[in-house]
Amino acid sequence: MPTEPIISMRDLTMEFPGKRVLDGISLDVFRGQIIGYIGPNGAGKSTTLKILLGLLQDYKGTVEIFGNDLRNENQDVKRRIGYVPENAEIYDTLTPMEYLTFVGELYGMNRTAVEEKASQLLTVLGLEEVLHTRISSFSKGMKQKVLIISSLLHDPDILFLDEPLSGLDANSVMVVKDILAALAASGKTIFYSSHIMDVVEKISNRIVLLYNGKIAADGSFDELKGQSEAGSLEMIFNQLTGFDEHQQTAKRFVELVTGGETDG
Numbered sequence: 001m002p003t004e005p006i007i008s009m010r011d012l013t014m015e016f017p018g019k020r021v022l023d024g025i026s027l028d029v030f031r032g033q034i035i036g037y038i039g040p041n042g043a044g045k046s047t048t049l050k051i052l053l054g055l056l057q058d059y060k061g062t063v064e065i066f067g068n069d070l071r072n073e074n075q076d077v078k079r080r081i082g083y084v085p086e087n088a089e090i091y092d093t094l095t096p097m098e099y100l101t102f103v104g105e106l107y108g109m110n111r112t113a114v115e116e117k118a119s120q121l122l123t124v125l126g127l128e129e130v131l132h133t134r135i136s137s138f139s140k141g142m143k144q145k146v147l148i149i150s151s152l153l154h155d156p157d158i159l160f161l162d163e164p165l166s167g168l169d170a171n172s173v174m175v176v177k178d179i180l181a182a183l184a185a186s187g188k189t190i191f192y193s194s195h196i197m198d199v200v201e202k203i204s205n206r207i208v209l210l211y212n213g214k215i216a217a218d219g220s221f222d223e224l225k226g227q228s229e230a231g232s233l234e235m236i237f238n239q240l241t242g243f244d245e246h247q248q249t250a251k252r253f254v255e256l257v258t259g260g261e262t263d264g
Ligand SMILES: Nc1ncnc2c1ncn2[C@@H]1O[C@H](COP(=O)(O)OP(=O)(O)OP(=O)(O)O)[C@@H](O)[C@H]1O
Pocket: 016, 017, 021, 039, 040, 041, 042, 043, 044, 045, 046, 047, 048
């Protein structure tokens, strides 16, 4: 049974001018958990991740990672964290080998070791022919693979992922899903934010739904299903966020596009 939480948030509140985005979030995350962190657009998922990463500081409440208060700057904590951002600034003029060597060295890894590891990881994900090609020529999915590798090069204990499968083809999605499951089984903790509900449903062992600044649901998919009449996570999401207007919204949208009435 898990003991000490790896991540602990108490009464986490975050306000931007004129807007309270997080309204007293309390959450403990344990070793080996894959947390599917979901919520409507603008719910505050990326904001939560940025706070956990130390990128946003003017929050209220307490956040501890590995038992260290985030307000006490701690480089050791940062070294044990990996991050795949939603919108990454990747250095397009570099090759993946140059970029990954740069990232590995930032984490204090030895250059030869990082080059070898980067080359092996790129090869496993099918990028062996473009190790020395500029990232600017890559497709979205190829860039995403480089980002996923860059978040894992230093073998972190916690992985924060913000929409990590974006641009990946169906085969690559299966590989990444299996990688995440294997990482969690080896004791890593994964905090996974995404809108792709069928993937969240399958890979998460715990789902946390953020709505109106608060945690509206927290449990395994089976537990959430037990509390709701809905069958899929997508339907549970719609139900818990009170959204039942998708057909009317779509109809109105198409009427405006076509300038007329639609059938049905
Ligand atoms: N730096 C900022 N200044 C002002 N408002 C901000 C800032 N960053 C985020 N917000 C606002 O906070 C709210 C939450 O944004 P956030 O990006 O965390 O949502 P999200 O749940 O990740 O949404 P999405 O699913 O669309 O990615 C939004 O209303 C957004 O406009």
